Amino acid sequence: MKKYFILIILILNSKLYAEIITDGTIGQRSHLIGPDFVINEQLGLQVGNNLFHSFQTFNIKTGQTATFSSSSSVTNILARITSNESSWIDGKISSDANLYLLNPNGIVFGKNASLSINGSFHASTADYLRLENTGKFSASHPQESLLTVAAPEAFGFLKAPSSITLEGSVMIAFPKQTISIIGGDLFIKDSFLFAESGRINLASVASSGEVIPTSSDFILNSFEKLGKIELSQLSEWRPVLNEINPIANLDVSDSDSKSAGAGQIFIRAGKFISDKAWIFADTYGNEDGLGIDIFIDGNMNLTNGARITTDNGGTKQGGNIKIQAKDLTLSGFSVMNSNTFGAGEGGKIIINASNIEMQQGLIQTATEESGKAGKIDLTLNTLKLDQSIISSGTKGDGKAGNIIINANENISLFNGGFISALSSGSADAGSINITTNTASFSNDSGITTESVTSNGGNITFTVTDSLDLSNNSAIVAKAKGNAGNITITTKTASFSNNSGITTQSFNTSGGNITFTVTDRLYLSDNSRITAEAHGDGGNINISGKPEFVILNNSQLRANAYEGNGGNIRIFAENFIGSGNSIITASSDKAIDGQIEINAHEYELKNNFSVLPRNFLTSTVESTKKVCGSKKADVASLAVLGHQILPESPYSLGIHIPEELFTTSTNLTEISEALNLSYNPCAITEAKSTKIIPPP
Numbered sequence: 227m228k229k230y231f232i233l234i235i236l237i238l239n240s241k242l243y244a245e246i247i248t249d250g251t252i253g254q255r256s257h258l259i260g261p262d263f264v265i266n267e268q269l270g271l272q273v274g275n276n277l278f279h280s281f282q283t284f285n286i287k288t289g290q291t292a293t294f295s296s297s298s299s300v301t302n303i304l305a306r307i308t309s310n311e312s313s314w315i316d317g318k319i320s321s322d323a324n325l326y327l328l329n330p331n332g333i334v335f336g337k338n339a340s341l342s343i344n345g346s347f348h349a350s351t352a353d354y355l356r357l358e359n360t361g362k363f364s365a366s367h368p369q370e371s372l373l374t375v376a377a378p379e380a381f382g383f384l385k386a387p388s389s390i391t392l393e394g395s396v397m398i399a400f401p402k403q404t405i406s407i408i409g410g411d412l413f414i415k416d417s418f419l420f421a422e423s424g425r426i427n428l429a430s431v432a433s434s435g436e437v438i439p440t441s442s443d444f445i446l447n448s449f450e451k452l453g454k455i456e457l458s459q460l461s462e463w464r465p466v467l468n469e470i471n472p473i474a475n476l477d478v479s480d481s482d483s484k485s486a487g488a489g490q491i492f493i494r495a496g497k498f499i500s501d502k503a504w505i506f507a508d509t510y511g512n513e514d515g516l517g518i519d520i521f522i523d524g525n526m527n528l529t530n531g532a533r534i535t536t537d538n539g540g541t542k543q544g545g546n547i548k549i550q551a552k553d554l555t556l557s558g559f560s561v562m563n564s565n566t567f568g569a570g571e572g573g574k575i576i577i578n579a580s581n582i583e584m585q586q587g588l589i590q591t592a593t594e595e596s597g598k599a600g601k602i603d604l605t606l607n608t609l610k611l612d613q614s615i616i617s618s619g620t621k622g623d624g625k626a627g628n629i630i631i632n633a634n635e636n637i638s639l640f641n642g643g644f645i646s647a648l649s650s651g652s653a654d655a656g657s658i659n660i661t662t663n664t665a666s667f668s669n670d671s672g673i674t675t676e677s678v679t680s681n682g683g684n685i686t687f688t689v690t691d692s693l694d695l696s697n698n699s700a701i702v703a704k705a706k707g708n709a710g711n712i713t714i715t716t717k718t719a720s721f722s723n724n725s726g727i728t729t730q731s732f733n734t735s736g737g738n739i740t741f742t743v744t745d746r747l748y749l750s751d752n753s754r755i756t757a758e759a760h761g762d763g764g765n766i767n768i769s770g771k772p773e774f775v776i777l778n779n780s781q782l783r784a785n786a787y788e789g790n791g792g793n794i795r796i797f798a799e800n801f802i803g804s805g806n807s808i809i810t811a812s813s814d815k816a817i818d819g820q821i822e823i824n825a826h827e828y829e830l831k832n833n834f835s836v837l838p839r840n841f842l843t844s845t846v847e848s849t850k851k852v853c854g855s856k857k858a859d860v861a862s863l864a865v866l867g868h869q870i871l872p873e874s875p876y877s878l879g880i881h882i883p884e885e886l887f888t889t890s891t892n893l894t895e896i897s898e899a900l901n902l903s904y905n906p907c908a909i910t911e912a913k914s915t916k917i918i919p920p921p
Contacts, residue, residue: 246292249282249308251368261290261317265305267297274375275301277323278363282309284329286317288338294321301345302326302377304355306365312388315339319347326378328352328365330388333409335417337394344400346424351388351409352381356436380436381408386451387431392417396465399424402489408437412455412495414503418465420477423486423511428476430455430495437494444492444519452496452523457503464504474504474533480511487513488536488545493520498551500532500560507545508537509570517545517573526551526579528560528587536573538566544573544600554579556587556614564600566593572600572627579606584614584643592617593624599656601627607635609662611643611671618656619648626656626683633662639671639699647675647683655683655705663690667699667725674702675710682710682729682737689716695725695753704730709737709757709764718745721780726754729764736764736784736792744770747798749780749807756783763792763811763819770797775825777803784811784819791819801825 246258252271258264263286270279277300284307286292294303300323307313307329316336319325324345327333330353341347353366361374366384387410399405399421406427407414419426427444429437430453438445446452457475464472471481478489488509498520509515517536520526526549528534538544547564554577556562566572572591582604591600599618609631618627626649631637637660639645647656655677665687667673672695675683682705687693693716695701703710709731719741721727726749729737736759741747747768749755757764763786768775775798784792791813801823803809811819 245283247283252280263292279305288316290317332388335392335395339395346404348406353384354382356380423480424489454497455495458501459503474506476505479508488515490516496523498526502530504533510539514543515545522551525553530558532560535563538570546573556584566597574600583610585612587614591627592619595622597624599627622651628656631660637665639667643671649677654681657683661688666694672700677705681707684710693719699725711737715742721753723751729757731759734761742770743772746774748776750778754781762789765792766794768796777807781808786813790817798825
C-alpha cells in the first residue's frame with residue numbers, strides 16, 4: 227500500500243513542477259533547475275550562426291522563466307523535444323536570438339505564457355526543420371538530422387501533426403519581428419499575438435508536406451489536406467498597448483511607433499473560424515502597410531462581431547485584404563474594413579471564393595479625409611447579402627473606391643442587402659461594375675451610387691440570363707451634381723411591387739439609363755424606370771430588340787424641372803402597356819423630351835397578368851403538325867379575362883374581351899405578346915368569338 231502511495235506522489239509532483247530536461251543527443255544530458263531555467267550554449271551545439279538544443283521534456287510552470295542565452299554570433303536558436311510528451315508552457319520564454327521550438331506531440335500555451343525574445347518566435351509541431359536544401363534538424367527522428375550553418379527554410383511534416391493550443395496567452399514580439407504558430411489544428415482562445423510592424427504566420431495542416439515561409443509569401447503547396455484554425459474571443463477583456471488602441475487577437479499594426487507601416491498576417495488552413503475575434507494590420511506611420519493574406523481550402527466563417535481590418539491613418543498606402551476560400555460567411559455584425567483616415571490611400575479588399583454569404587455583415591472601403599478609398603474586387607460563384615452591405619465611400623475630398631463583382635452563377639440581395647458606392651464629401655462617388663448569370667433583389671435591396679455634394683458614380687450591370695427586382699428593390703444612381711449612368715444588359719428582366727431603376731440629379735443633369743434586353747422586360751405593380759433631374763433629364767434607351775416590353779401599372783419617366791426633358795426610346799418587337807401606366811419626358815420650365823417606341827404597340831385599359839415564359843409547351847410548327855393529324859388527340863386551354871366565359875366548347879383558345887383593348891388587334895398576336903399558351907386549331911374553327919359574361 228505504501229508503494230502505491232509513493233507512486234501517486236511522484237506522478238503528482240511531475241505535473242505540479244515544470245521540467246526542462248535535455249536528452250543527450252546534442253551535448254550532455256541534464257535536468258535543469260527552476261524556477262529560472264538558464265539554457266546556455268554549453269547545453270547545445272553551435273554550427274555557424276545556428277545554436278541547436280535537444281530536450282526530452284520542455285515544460286514551464288506559471289511564474290517560471292526559460293532563458294535561452296547565446297553569444298552575439300548566434301542568429302537562430304533551434305530547440306526540439308524528442309520524447310512522446312507534449313509541452314505545457316505557462317511562463318515566460320526569453321531569448322537573445324530568433325527561437326524555433328519544435329514538439330511533434332503538441333504544444334499548449336497557458337494564460338500566463340509570454341515572450342521576451344530579441345528576434346522572432348516560431349512554435350511548431352513539425353517533425354523537422356529543413357536547413358536550405360541539404361540540412362535537417364529532426365525532432366521525430368533525431369538520428370536523421372544533418373546540422374548545417376544554413377538558416378531554417380521550411381517546417382516539415384511526415385504525417386498529420388498534433389495540435390497547438392493558446393488559452394488566454396498574450397505574446398508580444400519586438401517591433402518588426404515574426405510570430406509563427408505552425409502545426410495541426412490551431413485553437414487560439416482569448417489570446418493575443420502582437421508583432422508591431424512585423425509578421426504573424428498561422429498554418430494548420432493535416433497531412434505530410436512542407437510549410438515554406440518566404441519574405442513575401444507563405445507556401446503550403448505540397449499538402450494534400452489542411453487543418454482547422456479556431457480563433458475566438460469569448461472574454462470582453464482586451465489588452466491595450468498605448469491607452470488608445472486595443473490589441474487585436476492577431477495584430478501587426480504600427481499603432482505604437484508611428485514611424486513605420488503595418489506588417490503582414492498570413493493565415494493558411496482547410497477551415498477557419500473567427501468568433502468575435504479581431505485581426506488588424508492597421509497603418510498609422512509613414513510607410514506602406516503590407517496587409518492580410520488568407521488562404522482557406524474550405525470554409526471561412528466570421529461571426530459575432532469578428533473583424534478584419536487594414537485601416538490607414540498614415541500618409542502612404544494601406545495594406546490589402548486578400549482572401550481565397552471555398553465558402554466565406556460573415557454573420558452577427560462581422561466586419562471587413564480597409565478604410566483610410568488621412569492623406570494616404572486605402573488598401574484593397576480582394577476576395578476569391580466559391581460562395582460568399584453575409585447575414586448582418588459589412589465589407590467596406592472608405593475614406594474620411596483627402597486619402598483615396600481602396601477598391602473592392604470579388605470573384606465568386608454566388609453572392610448572398612441578407613441585411614448586409616458591400617460599400618465603398620468617402621466623407622471628405624478623397625475619392626471613393628470602385629466595386630467590381632464577377633459572379634459566375636447568381637447574386638441574391640434581400641432584406642435590405644445593398645451594394646453601394648457613396649460620397650458625403652466633395653469627391654465623386656465610386657463606380658460599380660457587376661457581372662453575373664442571374665440576379666434577384668427583394669425586400670428593400672439593391673445597388674446604389676450616391677453623392678450628396680458632387681457627382682454620382684456609374685453602375686454597369688451585366689446579367690447573362692435573368693434580372694429580378696421585387697418588393698421595393700432598386701438600382702439607383704443619384705447625386706446633387708450629375709447623376710451617374712446606369713447600363714444594364716440582360717436576357718430577361720422583371721420589376722415588381724414598387725421596384726425599378728432610377729437616376730436622379732438634385733441640381734444638374736440626370737444620368738442616362740441604357741437597358742439592353744434581348745428577350746423580355748416586364749414592369750408591374752408601380753415599378754419604374756426613371757431618369758429625372760433638376761437640370762436636363764436623363765435619357766432612357768431600351769434596346770436589344772426584345773420580343774416583349776411590358777408596362778403594367780408602372781412608369782417610364784425622363785422628366786426635368788429647369789432643363790430639357792430627357793428622351794425615351796424603346797426598340798422592341800412588341801410593346802404592351804396598361805392604361806394606368808405612365809410614359810413621360812416632360813419639363814416644367816424648358817423643352818419636353820421625345821418619346822419614341824419602335825415596336826408593335828398594344829395598350830390595355832386595365833391591369834393584366836402575364837404567365838412566365840417557361841409555361842410555353844410547344845412551338846407553332848409542332849402545333850401545326852398536331853392540327854394536321856386526324857388521329858391526334860388535341861388538348862386545349864382557355865385563358866380567360868376577368869369574369870368571362872367562352873360561349874361554347876367550340877370557342878376554346880385565347881379569349882380576351884374586346885373591351886380590354888383601346889384598338890382591335892389579331893388574337894394570335896396579342897396572345898403571343900402576353901406570353902400565353904394558345905390553341906391555333908381552335909381559333910381556326912372559331913373564326914368569331916362572342917363573349918358572354920356570367921350571370
